[in-house]
Amino acid sequence: MAPTDQTAPAATDQDLLSVARRGDYAAFEEIVRRYQDRVYRLGLGMTSQPAEAEEVVQDTFLSIFRGLASFRGDASLSSWIFRVAANASLMVLRRQRRKPHLSLEDTRPDYADDGGGRVRMPGAWVGEPDEMILSGELKGLIEAAITGLPEKYRLVLLLKDVEGLSNDEVAQTLGLTVPTVKARLHRSRLIVREQLDDYFNKR
């Protein structure tokens, strides 16, 4: 079956969804093309293994395909896909049984013991973030820091800071309240920041 003009790149998610629901495989493939990079990134961020990220993409879109007929459309397509992808990532992780992650006890920035609640003096994070050189070492360190986060924190950070969803969208996708999303995000950022700070201080 040939793609109809309803599946042209300009089609909205909603258009694609309704065409795909009528059994148009080309529309489904367009949905895959549109979201596979984002699902792959989420899978890679969650599992840190390309082969497992690929599994996440495959499992996600297979579930989406199976769910097309029964999807009630009360959430956006992107929200549905990210929710399925988050669950697929967790399933893949269950299958692979990960190493334990770090505890959340030490997630505040370091406070010197002067009673004033002061943070320690800075190391150098020179340059604007978009211009900072992302060496293989730094990239690996960031990936490791994110992988070290507990899963439910990692998901929030990946959806918000990497995929750019809003707090509301992350909350809707993961079935959380917005305050919970904000709290997890803040903590996750502080943990990653602290590890990067150690790295920049040592240089």
Add this chain to the structure above:
Amino acid sequence: MAIGASGSTGHSCRDAADALFGFLDRSLCPEVRDEVRVHFERCPPCVHLLDSYRKTISLCRRALSAPVPPETRGRLATRLRQMTANVPGSRSKSG
């Protein structure tokens, strides 16, 4: 009484760190936001915290921005086509 870079506002670094998210998120009420801003203007460690926190967000996005590798892309499309062919009743047979 602790005298720090926070000056006379009494706003501590711990308060500033806790308010950091709301400060960047623009969800603090104006009074608190102003207090936090004053603290950030006067306290070098907190300036660093704010700066590095912002950079962390951007660096995370950049470090994890990999698209699906091209060879994976082709493999996935093929495999999805095979797997969805076995899903009963959901594939249009018209054409």
